[in-house]
Amino acid sequence: DRRNKQISILIIGLNNSGKSTIINYFKNKDDRKFVSVPTIGFNVEHFENQGISFTAFDYSGQGRYRNLWEHHFKTCNGIVFVIDSSDRMRLVVVKDELELLLQHRDIKRRRVPILFFANKMDCIDALSSVKIAAGLNLEKIDNKPWQICSSNALTGEGLQNGVQWLTAQIR
Numbered sequence: 654d655r656r657n658k659q660i661s662i663l664i665i666g667l668n669n670s671g672k673s674t675i676i677n678y679f680k681n682k683d684d685r686k687f688v689s690v691p692t693i694g695f696n697v698e699h700f701e702n703q704g705i706s707f708t709a710f711d712y713s714g715q716g717r718y719r720n721l722w723e724h725h726f727k728t729c730n731g732i733v734f735v736i737d738s739s740d741r742m743r744l745v746v747v748k749d750e751l752e753l754l755l756q757h758r759d760i761k762r763r764r765v766p767i768l769f770f771a772n773k774m775d776c777i778d779a780l781s782s783v784k785i786a787a788g789l790n791l792e793k794i795d796n797k798p799w800q801i802c803s804s805n806a807l808t809g810e811g812l813q814n815g816v817q818w819l820t821a822q823i824r
């Protein structure tokens with residue numbers, strides 16, 4: 654029974670994938686409490702809403718900052734993994750980062766649900782969520798619930814559905 658517990662959701666993805674825009678969408682929807690932590694060489698954002706705490710990080714190869722936030726893996730209840738669907742060049746980088754996440758000792762054996770946002774679906778050259786799922790080999794994730802949703806963080810399209818799926822997995 655998690656009713657009295659704080660739920661912690663991590664929002665991760667490469668820089669420029671749309672994490673801040675997604676966070677802003679939920680912040681601005683109505684009056685919600687949030688805190689932005691000043692940048693210390695990498696980006697981190699945090700806000701809380703109805704007992705759910707959201708924390709966003711740039712998840713990219715700069716190993717020296719990883720230890721500043723990897724401890725969140727141990728306690729997070731769900732992960733939002735944001736992908737720029739129009740950034741075909743970096744899909745291989747996304748795949749590597751996802752692999753690192755899935756192999757992380759605090760994630761590997763936990764049944765932590767992962768929501769993938771195939772973001773920037775409005776871009777003319779965006780890959781479909783089906784193509785991204787195939788490119789990232791999501792089918793092989795067999796010990797965690799996962800879902801991929803196309804989204805447009807600028808309009809909010811797809812965001813609510815995705816987050817609803819995620820919180821339903823947790824509660």
Ligand code: GDP
Binds near residue numbers: 666673772
């Ligand atoms: P972050 O680095 O992951 O936090 O990415 P941002 O939220 O700062 O977004 C990077 C850029 O992509 C910004 O210029 C956003 O306005 C833009 N952006 C974010 N989401 C979308 C989207 O769904 N569609 C389009 N066309 N642009 C987006």
